[in-house]
Amino acid sequence: xxxxxxxxxxxxxxxxxxxxxxxxxxxxxxxxxxxxxxxxxxxxxxxxxxxxxxxxxxxxxxxxxxxxxxxxxxxxxxxxxxxxxxxxxxxxxxxxxxxxxxxxxxxxxxxxxxxxxxxxxxxxxxxxxxxxxxxxxxxxxxxxxxxxxxxxxxxxxxxxxxxxxxxxxxxxxxxxxxxxxxxxxxxxxxxxxxxxxxxxxxxxxxxxxxxxxxxxxxxxxxxxxxxxxxxxxxxxxxxxxxxxxxxxxxxxx
Amino acid sequence: xxxxxxxxxxxxxxxxxxxxxxxxxxxxxxxxxxxxxxxxxxxxxxxxxxxxxxxxxxxxxxxxxxxxxxxxxxxxxxxxxxxxxxxxxxxxxxxxxxxxxxxxxxxxxxxxxxxxxxxxxxxxxxxxxxxxxxxxxxxxxxxxxxxxxxxxxxxxxxxxxxxxxxxxxxxxxxxxxxxxxxxxxxxxxxxxxxxxxxxxxxxxxxxxxxxxxxxxxxxxxxxxxxxxxxxxxxxxxxxxxxxxxxxxxxxxxxxxxxxxxxxxxxxxxxxxxxxxxxxxxxxxxxxxxxxxxxxxxxxxxxxxxxxxxxx
Ligand SMILES: Nc1ncnc2c1ncn2[C@@H]1O[C@H](COP(=O)(O)OP(=O)(O)O)[C@@H](O)[C@H]1O
Ligand SMILES: [Mg+2]
Numbered sequence: 001x002x003x004x005x006x007x008x009x010x011x012x013x014x015x016x017x018x019x020x021x022x023x024x025x026x027x028x029x030x031x032x033x034x035x036x037x038x039x040x041x042x043x044x045x046x047x048x049x050x051x052x053x054x055x056x057x058x059x060x061x062x063x064x065x066x067x068x069x070x071x072x073x074x075x076x077x078x079x080x081x082x083x084x085x086x087x088x089x090x091x092x093x094x095x096x097x098x099x100x101x102x103x104x105x106x107x108x109x110x111x112x113x114x115x116x117x118x119x120x121x122x123x124x125x126x127x128x129x130x131x132x133x134x135x136x137x138x139x140x141x142x143x144x145x146x147x148x149x150x151x152x153x154x155x156x157x158x159x160x161x162x163x164x165x166x167x168x169x170x171x172x173x174x175x176x177x178x179x180x181x182x183x184x185x186x187x188x189x190x191x192x193x194x195x196x197x198x199x200x201x202x203x204x205x206x207x208x209x210x211x212x213x214x215x216x217x218x219x220x221x222x223x224x225x226x227x228x229x230x231x232x233x234x235x236x237x238x239x240x241x242x243x244x245x246x247x248x249x250x251x252x253x
Numbered sequence: 254x255x256x257x258x259x260x261x262x263x264x265x266x267x268x269x270x271x272x273x274x275x276x277x278x279x280x281x282x283x284x285x286x287x288x289x290x291x292x293x294x295x296x297x298x299x300x301x302x303x304x305x306x307x308x309x310x311x312x313x314x315x316x317x318x319x320x321x322x323x324x325x326x327x328x329x330x331x332x333x334x335x336x337x338x339x340x341x342x343x344x345x346x347x348x349x350x351x352x353x354x355x356x357x358x359x360x361x362x363x364x365x366x367x368x369x370x371x372x373x374x375x376x377x378x379x380x381x382x383x384x385x386x387x388x389x390x391x392x393x394x395x396x397x398x399x400x401x402x403x404x405x406x407x408x409x410x411x412x413x414x415x416x417x418x419x420x421x422x423x424x425x426x427x428x429x430x431x432x433x434x435x436x437x438x439x440x441x442x443x444x445x446x447x448x449x450x451x452x453x454x455x456x457x458x459x460x461x462x463x464x465x466x467x468x469x470x471x472x473x474x475x476x477x478x479x480x481x482x483x484x485x486x487x488x489x490x491x492x493x494x495x496x497x498x499x500x501x502x503x504x505x506x507x508x509x510x511x512x513x514x515x516x517x518x519x520x521x522x523x524x525x526x527x528x529x530x531x532x533x534x535x536x537x538x539x540x541x542x543x544x545x546x547x548x549x550x551x552x553x554x555x556x557x558x559x560x561x562x563x564x
Contacts, residue, residue, distance in 0.1 A: 008363035088347035096364035
């Protein structure tokens with residue numbers, strides 16, 4: 001029974017997206033490409049090569065993964081809190097056959113959809129600029145999908161637990177920014193002192209960047225592939241369980 | 254199953270735990286029986302526990318104590334199955350402001366697992382029913398309060414429910430908008446729908462309910478049809494007396510009928526209002542204004558609780 005109802009939740013998101021997609025164009029499609037070009041080409045001119053490849057090609061997987069990361073985090077903050085507090089869409093669903101698990105799964109499916117179109121477009125553009133060097137590159141897409149859930153699910157649980165949007169400032173400061181800085185997006189983690197490297201190891205983004213880099217460049221990963229994947233699965237699984245629990249609690253009384 | 258009431262409750266209690274304080278009892282042991290085809294009301298002031306009761310009936314809030322059966326099923330075990338046969342119009346609007354009027358219905362139909370085809374057909378019928386067909390492709394935000402309420406009612410009907418729950422369906426609407434909502438609800442009632450509604454408007458309860466309970470402080474203080482409650486707790490008529498001065502005339506009015514002194518007026522209960530007025534004048538009193546009217550549920554509530562319904 002859970003799956004058809006989650007599909008109904010996904011359908012609502014898609015109907016809304018059809019109306020609002022233009023607003024997401026800049027953030028999801030244009031920014032990553034501009035980023036790639038300015039940093040990859042601009043900074044790349046000074047940096048030269050990293051780990052034997054052009055700097056542009058080296059940051060393509062990093063920017064790709066952080067695109068999915070940003071959709072996953074960003075779309076799980078205000079939109080989720082808003083659907084509890086202002087729109088009360090989840091209260092509306094609660095009065096029907098839709099269960100909290102359907103609400104969470106439907107939303108995650110939507111975010112995966114959003115992330116996949118963004119990273120696919122990005123990957124094609126990057127390939128046109130010579131930023132893709134392996135036939136394994138499409139393997140970056142499922143990694144991006146997994147990363148999206150690995151970050152979106154715990155953030156959704158957080159958004160479902162707070163009353164006030166000022167807590168999001170904490171989330172950005174203490175989670176989003178460190179996770180982006182120390183994730184091997186712009187430089188290899190090895191260049192950092194041991195202590196800061198652990199921030200990277202804890203960040204789901206670093207594990208996804210490693211996997212994506214292996215895919216687009218055909219390079220070996222830092223740790224065994226299975227470990228990176230397992231860590232992302234763990235974040236996704238724990239995040240989903242937390243989110244479903246917080247939805248039950250919030251819609252309980 | 255056939256003769257089982259749609260709502261059956263015995264000793265139903267809802268307590269909310271509060272940080273650093275005793276749990277708060279919002280619903281304090283109520284009994285209910287609502288049969289198919291009835292229009293049943295909860296009448297009570299803000300904070301009486303109406304919404305808490307409605308959310309338990311709607312299977313979204315767990316009873317703390319007591320027995321509750323909805324449509325013959327257990328709300329905890331069969332919550333989703335029960336909800337699939339309920340239509341809920343909540344106290345706080347929760348329409349999707351970024352969807353069109355029609356999409357609000359078609360999307361909601363999917364939450365009941367209805368096919369797109371059925372959803373589209375029902376949406377079209379229901380928009381006609383609530384007189385919003387001309388707004389179908391428009392956004393929700395520009396709709397007036399009354400239109401939003403009607404849309405929420407239409408949405409509650411999209412799964413052809415056996416039981417429709419309406420929590421304060423007309424609160425905050427102007428009189429004209431209220432009448433439009435009442436008309437729709439009256440039509441629903443004529444079609445044989447089972448309606449359960451809450452209100453703090455006594456005229457709403459009188460117009461729409463076959464039977465109602467008066468709630469106060471989480472308890473049921475009286476139960477019956479509007480007419481029988483008035484018969485039981487009030488007289489046929491009420492005389493409202495106002496005096497220009499601040500003098501307490503209670504003693505001088507002794508014996509004409511039951512008296513309820515309010516801050517700005519005196520209520521005098523009498524089966525024959527005009528007779529009571531003559532008696533007031535015969536006693537040499539000259540109130541600055543005199544109004545004889547039929548008793549209402551407001552008077553019943555005042556009598557039972559010593560307070561007015563809406564303040
Ligand atoms: N989720 C909740 N947590 C704590 N107290 C609540 C909650 N919901 C309602 N109450 C309290 O229970 C009482 C009854 O509320 P409610 O059922 O909404 O009354 P009504 O609908 O008759 O106005 C009120 O005093 C309200 O503050
Ligand atoms: Mg209420």
